[in-house]
Amino acid sequence: xxxxxxxxxxxxxxxxIVMIAGGLVFYNLxxxxxxxxxDKTLHEERLLVEETINYSxxxxxxxxxxxxxxxxxxxxxxxxxxxxxxxTVMYDKENGDFExxxxxxxxxxxxxxxxxxxxxxxxxxxxEALIAEIMIAVSLVFVSLLVALVFFNxxxxxxxxxxxxxTLQKLGTYDINxxxxxxxxxxxxxxxxxxxxxxxxxxxxxxxxxxxxKEFNENASxxxxxxxxVIKSKLDLLVQEENLSEDQMQQLSAIYDATTRMSxxxxxxxxxxxxxxxxxSLPELIRFENLIDNTLENFREMTDHKSIVVKKEYTGNxxxxxxxxxxxxxxxxxxxxxxxxxxxxxxxxxxxxxxFMIIRxxxxxxxxxxxxxxKRFRKSEQKSExxxxxLSIVSRIASLYKLEIGYSRTGEFHxxxxxxxx
Amino acid sequence: MKILLIExxxxxxxxxxxxxxxxxxxxxxxxxxxxxxxxxNLYDYDCVIVxxxxxxxxxxxxxxxxxxxxxxxxxxxxxxxxxxxxxxxxLEIGADDYLTKPFHLPELNARIKSIIRRRNFGGTNxxxxxxISIKPDSMEVFVNDQPIVLTKxxxxxxxxxxxxxxxxxxxxxxxEHLWGDEMDMADSFDFIYTHIKNLRKKIIERNGEDYVRTxxxxxxxxxxxQQ
Numbered sequence: 001x002x003x004x005x006x007x008x009x010x011x012x013x014x015x016x017i018v019m020i021a022g023g024l025v026f027y028n029l030x031x032x033x034x035x036x037x038x039d040k041t042l043h044e045e046r047l048l049v050e051e052t053i054n055y056s057x058x059x060x061x062x063x064x065x066x067x068x069x070x071x072x073x074x075x076x077x078x079x080x081x082x083x084x085x086x087x088t089v090m091y092d093k094e095n096g097d098f099e100x101x102x103x104x105x106x107x108x109x110x111x112x113x114x115x116x117x118x119x120x121x122x123x124x125x126x127x128e129a130l131i132a133e134i135m136i137a138v139s140l141v142f143v144s145l146l147v148a149l150v151f152f153n154x155x156x157x158x159x160x161x162x163x164x165x166x167t168l169q170k171l172g173t174y175d176i177n178x179x180x181x182x183x184x185x186x187x188x189x190x191x192x193x194x195x196x197x198x199x200x201x202x203x204x205x206x207x208x209x210x211x212x213x214k215e216f217n218e219n220a221s222x223x224x225x226x227x228x229x230v231i232k233s234k235l236d237l238l239v240q241e242e243n244l245s246e247d248q249m250q251q252l253s254a255i256y257d258a259t260t261r262m263s264x265x266x267x268x269x270x271x272x273x274x275x276x277x278x279x280x281s282l283p284e285l286i287r288f289e290n291l292i293d294n295t296l297e298n299f300r301e302m303t304d305h306k307s308i309v310v311k312k313e314y315t316g317n318x319x320x321x322x323x324x325x326x327x328x329x330x331x332x333x334x335x336x337x338x339x340x341x342x343x344x345x346x347x348x349x350x351x352x353x354x355x356f357m358i359i360r361x362x363x364x365x366x367x368x369x370x371x372x373x374x375k376r377f378r379k380s381e382q383k384s385e386x387x388x389x390x391l392s393i394v395s396r397i398a399s400l401y402k403l404e405i406g407y408s409r410t411g412e413f414h415x416x417x418x419x420x421x422x
Numbered sequence: 423m424k425i426l427l428i429e430x431x432x433x434x435x436x437x438x439x440x441x442x443x444x445x446x447x448x449x450x451x452x453x454x455x456x457x458x459x460x461x462x463n464l465y466d467y468d469c470v471i472v473x474x475x476x477x478x479x480x481x482x483x484x485x486x487x488x489x490x491x492x493x494x495x496x497x498x499x500x501x502x503x504x505x506x507x508x509x510x511x512x513l514e515i516g517a518d519d520y521l522t523k524p525f526h527l528p529e530l531n532a533r534i535k536s537i538i539r540r541r542n543f544g545g546t547n548x549x550x551x552x553x554i555s556i557k558p559d560s561m562e563v564f565v566n567d568q569p570i571v572l573t574k575x576x577x578x579x580x581x582x583x584x585x586x587x588x589x590x591x592x593x594x595x596x597x598e599h600l601w602g603d604e605m606d607m608a609d610s611f612d613f614i615y616t617h618i619k620n621l622r623k624k625i626i627e628r629n630g631e632d633y634v635r636t637x638x639x640x641x642x643x644x645x646x647x648q649q
Contacts, residue, residue: 229523237441249638
């Protein structure tokens, strides 16, 4: 949920509650005013009736004076003084319907010792109609006020939060690999300035750590090269020895294998760190079809040996502006991957168009999650002698040149797709 | 054949010197830029092997100084920096070849031989090994004066063998020589076996001797000496 939607919703809910509560209070207030008004009228009428009864012996028909809603009953015995006021529903002859009335009942005795019972009624119809009208009017005012409030709040908030959204957008597009540091345009709002300062400080620190780490990676692999070169050269000399026993040979061979692997590993790591440090300049337009042809030619013995059928379908020229060495590494790694993880008598199909390059190869399904495929040191168990950096290097090169790389499994085939980003 | 080796890493320098001297080269090691410049200004070498990163200077300057003297010396750059820029600037100012550390000694040896052959303007650059003669420029091979047809890889393999005769060549070094170090293919050893088998067969078919010996667990040796 967006921040503005959220605040607007909360506004609406609170305003709704306040409106309902206020409405109830207002309704009660109005109704009390009306009741006191009606009760006052009823008492005035009563006074009139009682005075008439007190000062004359005959009781006139009050209905002629005060309307239909009055009933005076004379009783022979004196009445104990009592009065009661309440709401009641009764049949209204004027309308021919049941209606609410305010009812005043008075029992009393006149000065002539004449007991009487008074029933005075006032219809509540008008009062209810009036209250309804007032409530409607007030509600309309309330609702329009509320709408205006929410509306203005929304727009004011939107304006006020502009620097925040700008900061968010900057963060979203920030690439730690890029040269420039994270910088925000100054805002007039203290909190946002603090936020931006904190973010600038944090990203600066992260970037520094990141650069240190990259530098360390590169230095470490770089410094390893020389001792590796020494070990390798000593081994090359040692294997020339004439008098080695079979046992010594075996041990030497194991050391040799391990050194070769370590050296390949180090070369791979060095290459990755150089790609990450963007140390390959000189991009040129590379036609991938030529690279693919050369690579396949270089690996022909291997495809022949495994009886792999290679099919090429060039429907367009896949041309990318990139460094030549890296383009070669990209194709070599993908093709050698397609050969290595193929089955005897399998198939490699390479397709290119102006927008993509697809390399398919038959092979057993992956023994791990395809998401892991482009990670460093991820390799299938059977091929543990390989270094496990090939596809990781491929993905680094692809991301350096904004190429999209995808893997999917269709039927018996592993499918690698490299395409230009749209 | 005189070779100047400019490499500041003493142990590596010793290994290279030892390997090259066993192949009847005279190899002079120096460890600093200053000593290197002094040597190249005083003497003539058939080939100079130069490390780019020296404690007191850059190997590139040694190459420049050689080129200024219009020297015909072959130049091989070795560098721990697997950097394209080094490679390009090295080759641009006149180096003949470039090798990245760590490398195999037989590989360095083969590169030196190839450079010296190419620089041998006076004579022929054919390689003769008993009944086998190789013409590197036209990629032709004759056994007992009869031509044999080799694939590119078999040809490269034969030259690698002959350049490093009497030496044990490990499978790793052969694989790297044939397919380059970009290749991360441990199972390429099968293909090496196939190539060697085919090469042997083609030589024997023309009544050539089988010079390839298998060294248990390690690799192969191309030799005409009896063990």
